[in-house]
Every structure is written in C-alpha cells, then in structure tokens.
Amino acid sequence: MSPMLDDEESQHRVGPVIRGILSDIGWTLAPVAPAYLYFVDVPAGTQPGELLLTQPRVAVLNGRGYTVAEDNETVITLSLVGTGGDAALSCDGGLVKTAKEGLAKYTGCRIEGTGIGLRVVAWAEGLTSAESPPFVVIRRGNFRGLTAGVSRDE
Secondary structure (H helix, E strand, O other): OOOEEEHHHOOOOOOHHHHHHHHHOOOEEEOOOEEEEEEEEOOEOOOOOOEOOEOOEEEEEEOOOOEOOOOOOOEEEEEEEEEOOOOEEEEEOOOEEEOEOOEEEOEEEEEEOOEEEEEEEEEOOOOEOEEOOOEEEOOOOOOOOOOOOOOOOO
8 A cells, every 4th residue: 555645735836756756655646636716816997998907817726725736727717797887808818718837827808898896707617716806897087976875966
C-alpha cells in the first residue's frame, strides 16, 4: 500500500520534479477536483462604452478554496444579467476563455448601453458559478431621480 498525499492540503503547486520524486518512492498525489469559480478581480461599472473600472479575472477553485493551478482546460464564460436597460457586455477576445494555470483573464471588457442592478456572471460546466455584486451603468448627467426613497417633487 502506498501513502497518498492530498494535493488539496496545500495551496502550493506541486511541480513535475516533486511529483517524480514522490513517484520514485511509491507515493501518489490525489487529483485536485475543480469545484467552483471565483472573481479574483471583481468587475465594476463605468460609463456606457468605456472600459470596466476593473477587468474580470476568474479563478477555478477546489473545494477548500485554493486555485487549481494545474487546470488548463476549464472553459469559462462571462455573461451580464440585470434589470432594465439595454446593457450588453463585450470583451476583447470574446466572453469565453480557457483557464490557464487555474485563471481566466479578460481584457478590454466594456458595457454598451445602460442598466441598473447589473451583475457579471462567470460560469463553467459542472462548477458553481461566480457572480459580481450589482452595479449601475448610466450615462453622465442621468443621476436625477436615482436617490433611493427621495423625490425632488415632494
């Protein structure tokens, strides 16, 4: 019977040299299974057509919350959900990326149109999705009447 190390016990990536040494002495590493997605850099709103204030970066995490650094296969898709408006999300290179070392980095992301309560969602087949906090994309000068519970007409 060979001892088995749990690769999930550590957030450090085990390289091929260490794997080879462990294999030479009869030890094996348990595979690390991706469990969910997480926004490392949370997208934030901006003006319509301008770059998001923070460009999304999504990590593939295992059940213990560590990045699955060996993951170069998970296909991650971004989408925009929210209420009202005509907002549409686009990124340079598209909304679909394959993780590299457990991360998907999006660049040139912007939202055309406007919307309130918008959220960027990252999803991948078989994993729990990630969702940004809600934000607003509105044209400059359109802030009148957006103050919650206050009316200037009263």
